Amino acid sequence: MDGAPRQQEGKPRAMTTLMRPDSAEQVGDAVQTAIVESRRLDVAAGGSKAGWGRPAETDTRLDLSALSGSVLYEPDELVLTAKPATPLAEIEALLKESRQHLAFEPPDLGPLLDGGGERRSNVGGTLGGAVFCNLAGPRRIKVGAARDHILGFHAVSGRGERFKAGGRVVKNVTGFDLSKLIAGSFGTLAAVTELTVRALPAPEETRTVVLFGLSDADGVRTMTIALTSACDISGAAHLPAGVTLTSKVPGLASAGCSATLLRLDGTITSVAARVLHLSRLLLKLGPPTVLNTHDSVAAWRDIRDASFFVAHPEHQVWRLSVPPSASAEVVAQILDRRPGHAFYDWGGGLIWLALQPSTDAGEAMVRGAVGITGGHATLLRAAPEVRAQVPVFQPQPPPLAALTRRIKEAFDPHRVLNPGRLYAGV
Amino acid sequence: MQMPKPDASVLVRRMEIAEALRAIVPGEGVIDQPDELRVHESDALTAYRQPPMLVVLPESTDQVSEILAYCHAEGIKVVPRGSGTSLSGGALPLADGILLGLGKFNRILDIDYENRCVTVQPGVPNLAISTAVGHRGFYYAPDPSSQIACSIGGNVAENAGGVHCLKYGLTTNNVLGVELVLIDGSVVRLGGKHLDSEAYDLLGVITGSEGLLGVVTEVTVRIIRRPETARAILVGFPTVQSAGACVAAVIGAGIIPAGMEMMDAAAMRAAEDYAHAGYPLDAQALLIVELDGPEAEVDDLIVRLEDIARGSGADSVQVSRNEEERLRFWAGRKAAFPAVGRISPDYLCMDGTIPRHRLPDVLTHIQELERQHGLRCANVFHAGDGNLHPLILYDAAAPGELEKAEAFGADILRECVRVGGVLTGEHGVGVEKRDLMGEMFSEEDLKQQQRLKCAFDPESLLNPGKVYPTLHRCAELGRIHVHRGELRFPDIPRF
Numbered sequence: 001m002d003g004a005p006r007q008q009e010g011k012p013r014a015m016t017t018l019m020r021p022d023s024a025e026q027v028g029d030a031v032q033t034a035i036v037e038s039r040r041l042d043v044a045a046g047g048s049k050a051g052w053g054r055p056a057e058t059d060t061r062l063d064l065s066a067l068s069g070s071v072l073y074e075p076d077e078l079v080l081t082a083k084p085a086t087p088l089a090e091i092e093a094l095l096k097e098s099r100q101h102l103a104f105e106p107p108d109l110g111p112l113l114d115g116g117g118e119r120r121s122n123v124g125g126t127l128g129g130a131v132f133c134n135l136a137g138p139r140r141i142k143v144g145a146a147r148d149h150i151l152g153f154h155a156v157s158g159r160g161e162r163f164k165a166g167g168r169v170v171k172n173v174t175g176f177d178l179s180k181l182i183a184g185s186f187g188t189l190a191a192v193t194e195l196t197v198r199a200l201p202a203p204e205e206t207r208t209v210v211l212f213g214l215s216d217a218d219g220v221r222t223m224t225i226a227l228t229s230a231c232d233i234s235g236a237a238h239l240p241a242g243v244t245l246t247s248k249v250p251g252l253a254s255a256g257c258s259a260t261l262l263r264l265d266g267t268i269t270s271v272a273a274r275v276l277h278l279s280r281l282l283l284k285l286g287p288p289t290v291l292n293t294h295d296s297v298a299a300w301r302d303i304r305d306a307s308f309f310v311a312h313p314e315h316q317v318w319r320l321s322v323p324p325s326a327s328a329e330v331v332a333q334i335l336d337r338r339p340g341h342a343f344y345d346w347g348g349g350l351i352w353l354a355l356q357p358s359t360d361a362g363e364a365m366v367r368g369a370v371g372i373t374g375g376h377a378t379l380l381r382a383a384p385e386v387r388a389q390v391p392v393f394q395p396q397p398p399p400l401a402a403l404t405r406r407i408k409e410a411f412d413p414h415r416v417l418n419p420g421r422l423y424a425g426v
Numbered sequence: 427m428q429m430p431k432p433d434a435s436v437l438v439r440r441m442e443i444a445e446a447l448r449a450i451v452p453g454e455g456v457i458d459q460p461d462e463l464r465v466h467e468s469d470a471l472t473a474y475r476q477p478p479m480l481v482v483l484p485e486s487t488d489q490v491s492e493i494l495a496y497c498h499a500e501g502i503k504v505v506p507r508g509s510g511t512s513l514s515g516g517a518l519p520l521a522d523g524i525l526l527g528l529g530k531f532n533r534i535l536d537i538d539y540e541n542r543c544v545t546v547q548p549g550v551p552n553l554a555i556s557t558a559v560g561h562r563g564f565y566y567a568p569d570p571s572s573q574i575a576c577s578i579g580g581n582v583a584e585n586a587g588g589v590h591c592l593k594y595g596l597t598t599n600n601v602l603g604v605e606l607v608l609i610d611g612s613v614v615r616l617g618g619k620h621l622d623s624e625a626y627d628l629l630g631v632i633t634g635s636e637g638l639l640g641v642v643t644e645v646t647v648r649i650i651r652r653p654e655t656a657r658a659i660l661v662g663f664p665t666v667q668s669a670g671a672c673v674a675a676v677i678g679a680g681i682i683p684a685g686m687e688m689m690d691a692a693a694m695r696a697a698e699d700y701a702h703a704g705y706p707l708d709a710q711a712l713l714i715v716e717l718d719g720p721e722a723e724v725d726d727l728i729v730r731l732e733d734i735a736r737g738s739g740a741d742s743v744q745v746s747r748n749e750e751e752r753l754r755f756w757a758g759r760k761a762a763f764p765a766v767g768r769i770s771p772d773y774l775c776m777d778g779t780i781p782r783h784r785l786p787d788v789l790t791h792i793q794e795l796e797r798q799h800g801l802r803c804a805n806v807f808h809a810g811d812g813n814l815h816p817l818i819l820y821d822a823a824a825p826g827e828l829e830k831a832e833a834f835g836a837d838i839l840r841e842c843v844r845v846g847g848v849l850t851g852e853h854g855v856g857v858e859k860r861d862l863m864g865e866m867f868s869e870e871d872l873k874q875q876q877r878l879k880c881a882f883d884p885e886s887l888l889n890p891g892k893v894y895p896t897l898h899r900c901a902e903l904g905r906i907h908v909h910r911g912e913l914r915f916p917d918i919p920r921f
Contacts, residue, residue, distance in 0.1 A: 035906070074783075077781050134622060147622070148599050167846075167847070169781060169811070171596065172850075173634045173851065173852055173854050174850050175863065177635075181627055184623060201682060267727065270722045273722030274722065321620040325538075325541050375620035393624055396625065399608065400614050403614070403882070406881035
């Protein structure tokens with residue numbers, strides 16, 4: 001058949017059909033079938049982030065969970081190729097054998113999104129999920145996000161055609177960089193069947209310098225001082241008093257006040273020298289405390305996964321990306337008017353916000369505050385009916401919205417892949 | 427080199443188009459005199475030349491927007507150009523197109539130390555950013571070797587690299603935002619002083635798009651604190667194999683150097699004759715490894731590095747004792763291109779990237795190709811990230827030598843792809859490697875990339891004839907082929 005199959009209207013389907021291909025060929029077949037049968041596919045690798053995005057307008061699940069496992073790992077080449085549903089835990093374990101890691105520190109947002117209830121998904125998310133959502137942990141400020149670590153991929157477009165992009169080397173400008181486009185596309189452009197990512201040496205040692213009792217504004221200023229020093233900081237977070245209380249790290253939970261955390265990693269001698277240097281630099285702001293390796297790792301895992309907000313599943317969670325120096329002001333504007341909690345990562349560049357539930361999720365206030373400083377806000381956790389009403393992702397100005405729709409059209413003209421998850425009509 | 431056939435119906439309207447452009451950019455902003463047009467006939471890939479129909483040099487985003495809207499409405503092709511330092515012919519003009527020069531966009535607009543970023547106009551040279559923030563101990567990390575001249579807008583278009591990108595990333599990892607004018611004249615902002623995009627990562631797509639998707643009129647880049655210290659180690663090896671083994675061992679030991687450069691004997695001798703850097707001339711391969719960062723870390727790792735080098739069979743190892751010595755180690759490498767230019771009338775610089783461990787095989791293959799093509803080749807290699815720059819020596823005045831050099835270069839790039847690498851690591855596809863795209867990508871892969879082009883520029887007016895060997899019409903690319911008879915695949919597990 002040549003030409004577009006006609007959309008079949010008025011044929012509601014129960015969301016019961018499941019297609020579970022176990023090869024790239026079968027993913028191609030599945031998408032072609034969806035085109036012809038006018039199905040709308042909910043594309044998922046592990047499904048741990050199913051609650052992130054607008055409620056799906058789908059009737060069939062394209063379950064990629066059979067596409068799992070690493071295909072190639074060459075530590076000396078700093079490269080790993082794996083299928084999309086490979087659990088991140090499996091990848092991290094494999095890399096650890098060669099003292100390497102995924103430097104962008106992909107968070108495990110499953111517990112946060114599942115609202116503290118029973119896990120719906122395999123533990124820890126998958127590589128495909130991390131890429132589709134362009135995840136990044138605290139090390140984002142130093143090494144970038146998932147987008148900066150994908151070297152290439154194989155996929156099936158919404159046209160049902162298999163294609164590849166990129167390669168397996170870091171330095172590559174051959175053709176458009178579709179790897180960037182796939183990162184953060186929430187499965188709306190193509191179903192990925194294989195991903196190649198960078199593996200990087202894991203640090204020998206990690207320590208964290210903590211200052212207690214700073215106001216949000218002073219916490220952000222302190223992070224700026226540290227990040228503009230030559231100390232080579234790999235994590236900078238500020239946890240206000242209400243947040244430290246819920247920390248699993250005893251030294252933080254018992255402090256009864258805010259904590260500003262600055263992470264140093266590298267060789268053992270280097271970390272020791274920089275802990276001293278940084279402590280001296282910050283001395284006039286208060287006596288610094290140093291977390292040992294164990295507590296340091298635990299503290300940053302909580303920050304990475306926004307674990308502080310797991311215990312109150314009714315709270316609506318926003319994730320704001322803003323210019324770092326404006327972050328305390330943004331938080332003040334919002335929390336002055338709506339009860340909730342916030343904490344800061346990325347030196348202030350990332351704000352995690354948990355608000356008391358409301359039908360509008362405080363959208364006007366949140367997006368109003370971000371509108372002044374520049375940046376964007378995503379409603380990460382809210383009931384489906386709220387996410388159906390409130391734009392989950394930052395609304396775009398008309399020329400950008402039109403461009404976004406044309407890009408969707410270029411990859412998925414029949415809107416069979418995760419339709420509406422990002423924006424209505426995309 | 428086949429370029430799209432000039433459109434006679436556009437060429438006859440040349441003076442009318444010049445008048446229309448003068449209404450947008452008054453004064454001397456429109457160039458139509460043949461001798462002045464010839465100044466713009468090529469970029470740094472001087473093997474290809476073509477004077478443009480007209481040159482326009484706007485000064486504001488509004489003017490760029492009006493020019494593009496006019497060209498869009500009138501069906502006129504546009505080739506954007508920064509400083510014209512492209513090595514792949516990315517800014518090669520078209521006979522029936524206007525050349526949109528962004529040289530007048532030369533202001534630094536905002537320096538924001540708190541948010542560690544700088545906003546500039548696209549015509550600002552790469553190095554000018556580091557110079558502007560140097561007194562506060564900051565710099566802009568990507569450092570292509572043309573950084574004195576190349577513009578930041580051109581860096582965005584080509585996703586420029588440099589010797590330090592193994593540790594600090596390419597342009598794409600260091601750009602936070604752009605203002606972009608689309609072909610219909612609409613102006614959009616992507617990113618800003620914050621991280622990551624709110625939806626599709628269009629900033630990531632624009633970076634490295636070689637002027638095919640839009641015209642960048644403002645760029646925000648990340649600046650970082652200059653490392654406390656930097657030290658380099660200079661290592662001579664008896665064989666290319668042992669140098670390659672050393673590179674793998676460094677990475678295997680968990681060390682990511684700030685730079686790791688290799689030269690073969692031919693490149694090293696040319697560089698030594700030119701710069702007198704003190705290179706070990708009896709070596710068959712030379713490695714320069716630089717570490718930077720906190721002093722304690724560099725002191726720690728340089729000792730390990732020395733051990734690894736000796737353990738890999740090095741003949742000679744020198745560790746820089748001071749800044750002067752470090753710079754001397756680099757002087758030869760940085761002069762490698764002009765040095766090679768001195769031993770040959772002309773050279774073609776290739777730019778493939780390969781998996782690091784294939785280096786000895788690829789160099790052996792290049793030696794074989796030297797015999798086959800009857801031309802010499804000197805090799806400079808960003809060893810840390812596998813980016814190879816073979817310099818093919820030829821004489822443009824000798825009939826047929828350019829063609830022989832091109833064929834040699836194409837064979838090298840085919841070998842790069844065959845061993846799992848790519849056609850270009852940092853110079854771009856442009857016109858130079860356009861016809862080799864099929865070596866790396868299938869027809870389907872290329873069509874999907876071109877569909878993205880259609881989303882930005884459906885009439886293919888922006889820099890046509892670059893990057894993609896076949897110009898497909900967007901309507902043709904939009905057709906979908908499914909075979910109903912073969913569908914409802916019984917072997918898809920359904921539940």
